Amino acid sequence: MATSTIDRRYEKYLKLSGVKRILIHEFRRSHASYLIHKRCNPLVIAQRLGHKNVVKALIM
Template sequence: GLRKNEAMSLTFNDYDGKRVNIWRQLKRSSHSEFTVLKSPTSKRTVALDKATIELLNEQLDKYKDMPGFSADWFLFGGYKPLSLTSIDRVKKEAIEKSGLPYIRIHDFRHSHASYLIDKGVNMYKISKRLGHSSITITMDRYGHLLDRQEDEILDAIENG
């Protein structure tokens, strides 16, 4: 559920083995400059699932034996952040190989939010995870997905 520029700014200092600390973002036009987050509530700690933790630990194991390694190295890229064009190129190749329709990297953020809603996660918690400045933003963007949960309302009415 991170924005691309938030993910690209993450270093091993920002990773504690279970969560990542989001506190800055890579400037859109830069490979080495950072800027403040979109809003004050974008500063957050995001819990990670087991599969992501395994991948990040593999990254750490790969990098930690390299000469000059430090926890200031980037989770995605090593001593410097992976370029945004590299990310887009790899995504484009994966899409072409899979035969799936084109999607933007940001669409994964929307898919993440939609998945959490479908699984019944509280909207307030989703809003915090995404770093939205208010739950209103989350509701305006994803509230239509709650319409599918009418069975929950009927169950509450019929079963008390």
């Protein structure tokens, strides 16, 4: 998917939802926090974040 398409969709859904804009890296951290909250396996979280080391994924 082209980045321009992602940007347009992001703008559209921001307006529809009324939530504040966050950076892409903040999405990554929010997703990691959500997975931790749901007690997801730390190895799965590390893999989803692209880390080879589970400890590194959990301290980011």
